[in-house]
Amino acid sequence: MAVAATGGTSRRIGRYTPADLDQMLFIERASYPNPWTGQMFAEELDNRLCHIFVSRDGDGGAAEVLGYVCFWLFLGEMHLLNVAVDPARRRQGVGRRLLSHALDFAAARGAKVGFLEVRRSNRGARRLYEEYGFSEIGIRPRYYEDGEDAVVMLLEISN
Ligand SMILES: CC(C)(COP(=O)(O)OP(=O)(O)OC[C@H]1O[C@@H](n2cnc3c(N)ncnc32)[C@H](O)[C@@H]1OP(=O)(O)O)[C@@H](O)C(=O)NCCC(=O)NCCS
Structure with missing residues (x-):
């Protein structure tokens, strides 16, 4: 840990x-206009390719959840599905630490490449991903339910 x-x-x-x-x-x-439900998290937890890590402050039942990251690992690829931080805890480095933890975990298990999709308008998240070396490789037009485009980003992971 x-x-x-x-x-x-x-x-x-x-x-x-x-x-x-x-x-x-x-x-x-x-965090999202179309948030995941408990059922969606449960389905991901049933998926053996999926990993979810949580940033907490404190221990046990009193722990405050600061944020979480969810990703798939398969065939040497990491697919980042979700990273979110409590709005009251943003800009304190929580997102950076979660992403770093996920990338280290993926690299240690042989991932060679990381992929993600992010809303075109999500400047903060795009900046965070760029900081870790993700670069834009394409656009998925009208990818989100409200019609916004997704930017597809790729990272070559060094093991
Ligand atoms: C994106 C998100 C996870 C970032 O979490 P965070 O804990 O605030 O991020 P950090 O404090 O680690 O920020 C790291 C860097 O990312 C960039 N960044 C993060 N949020 C930013 C914002 N709102 N505007 C501009 N840059 C931002 C900055 O470069 C920042 O470094 P700095 O604070 O030293 O300038 C958080 O804003 C969030 O939960 N957003 C809603 C969910 C979401 O959009 N997730 C991404 C889906 S693809």
């Missing part, structure tokens, strides 16, 4: 547990 001391508190990234779900759904609804 990764530990990062930040501002006098101990923040840890660990695997998803069912105790995280309610706070994750709160963050999900605050």
